[in-house]
Amino acid sequence: MRRNATIAACLGAMALFSACNGGHQNRFKEQETQQAEATINYERFDQVIYELDNCIHRPAVVGDYDLLKVDIPDEDSLCLRQKIEQIKGKYPEQFKHYLMMLGELSSGYDVADETLFYLFLSNEAYHDLYKDCQEKYQEVSDLNAYFTKAFSRAQQLIPGYEIPQNIFYIFSGFGDYLSIDENTLYVSLEYFLGEDYKNYQYVPGIYQYQIKNLRRERIVTDAIYECTCEHFPLEIEAGNLLDNLLYLGKMLYITEAILPGEDATNIIGYTKDEWEWCEKNEANMWNYLREKNLLFETDNKVITDFIIMSGATKYFSTEKYNAPGRAAVWLGWQIISHYMENNPGMSLTDLIHENDAQKILLGSKYNP
Numbered sequence: 001m002r003r004n005a006t007i008a009a010c011l012g013a014m015a016l017f018s019a020c021n022g023g024h025q026n027r028f029k030e031q032e033t034q035q036a037e038a039t040i041n042y043e044r045f046d047q048v049i050y051e052l053d054n055c056i057h058r059p060a061v062v063g064d065y066d067l068l069k070v071d072i073p074d075e076d077s078l079c080l081r082q083k084i085e086q087i088k089g090k091y092p093e094q095f096k097h098y099l100m101m102l103g104e105l106s107s108g109y110d111v112a113d114e115t116l117f118y119l120f121l122s123n124e125a126y127h128d129l130y131k132d133c134q135e136k137y138q139e140v141s142d143l144n145a146y147f148t149k150a151f152s153r154a155q156q157l158i159p160g161y162e163i164p165q166n167i168f169y170i171f172s173g174f175g176d177y178l179s180i181d182e183n184t185l186y187v188s189l190e191y192f193l194g195e196d197y198k199n200y201q202y203v204p205g206i207y208q209y210q211i212k213n214l215r216r217e218r219i220v221t222d223a224i225y226e227c228t229c230e231h232f233p234l235e236i237e238a239g240n241l242l243d244n245l246l247y248l249g250k251m252l253y254i255t256e257a258i259l260p261g262e263d264a265t266n267i268i269g270y271t272k273d274e275w276e277w278c279e280k281n282e283a284n285m286w287n288y289l290r291e292k293n294l295l296f297e298t299d300n301k302v303i304t305d306f307i308i309m310s311g312a313t314k315y316f317s318t319e320k321y322n323a324p325g326r327a328a329v330w331l332g333w334q335i336i337s338h339y340m341e342n343n344p345g346m347s348l349t350d351l352i353h354e355n356d357a358q359k360i361l362l363g364s365k366y367n368p
Helices: 005-011 045-055 074-090 092-101 113-121 124-136 141-157 216-231 241-258 264-268 272-280 282-291 300-307 327-342 348-353 357-364
Strands: 041-044 166-170 178-180 184-188
Touching: 041 045, 045 074, 045 092, 045 113, 045 124, 045 166, 074 092, 074 113, 092 166, 092 184, 113 124, 141 216, 141 241, 178 216, 184 216, 216 241, 216 264, 241 264, 241 300, 241 327, 241 348, 241 357, 264 272, 264 327, 272 282, 272 327, 282 327, 300 327, 327 348, 327 357
Parallel strands: 041 166, 166 184
Antiparallel strands: 178 184
16 A cells, blocks of 8 residues: 555545535536446454454453463463464455554564454453444444445446455454455444544544544445545655645545535535635635645645645634645645536546646636
8 A cells, every 4th residue: 555645645534424515516426327236245354353252261351461471271272273263264365464454453573363362352442342343333234235336336437446355344453444455445343433432532543533533424435535545546656735636636526426425525524614614715725825836845744734634734724713634635626626527528537547737727727
């Protein structure tokens, strides 16, 4: 995966339902597609992993682990080893990727799998979190149906769009929230327990402005956006701010086309008030970028400030109001929307491969 600021903005960029589009347009939302369905295998890998819990007979561990000093009862160790080998045999590539998604749990340690999972599964906090996930996600057939519909539409709108062969619902203990390998999309359910979930405020790395977006309704939208970014990375290495804004604008436009039932606020992750603020201040934001000669800025830190998911965009904020995070990306999306409206013969594939930022800007006739 790409690890620069642009892909970071892709991976963490979603949020909330609302209903305020203003003059925003996307002609592909109205385009009908055939009923052919994509073939995707769905797995509750969270439940597969937690079957290992039946091997553990010692009381739960509370607090931090020490992977180098753990003493596992022989009976538990043998049971874990046997069951882990069964899982590896059935899901060899997915098991390997899952271990990487567990984040810092095993970082820097070379320990046996049974040691890692003994500590993971015997931790009381993780046990409680897993139970909350099972209560919230007893049924996922609605998500499966929406995924199938969305990826089927993506394939028809964009020939060659690579869809995952498998979608695995997992429990990672707040590791990666979404991840993609060669043929599998992984969804960490603990990141989608609802904005009122009692423990999010205590999780390192989850900020207050993000909590309102950590809910079931975000799963498919987040995943489609991430898959689109993953499959169609920015082809210009680094680039300037305008390159990045238009690239991310493309990704939002394509996600919106694939999910025609979603409101535009939901695609970018804004509340109604945040969207309306951008509409009211669209000309001011655009003029600021032009007057400060920021459109062709190549400093990575400055670009990151504008495109990364955050609580506010400091460059556009005032004493009275903090501009929404990624407000400049919102501008990029509007430019792409204008460009596609002014070029009705262009397909989404054409848009993906058009990397001349100046051509897009001029062709958009954007002048808020």
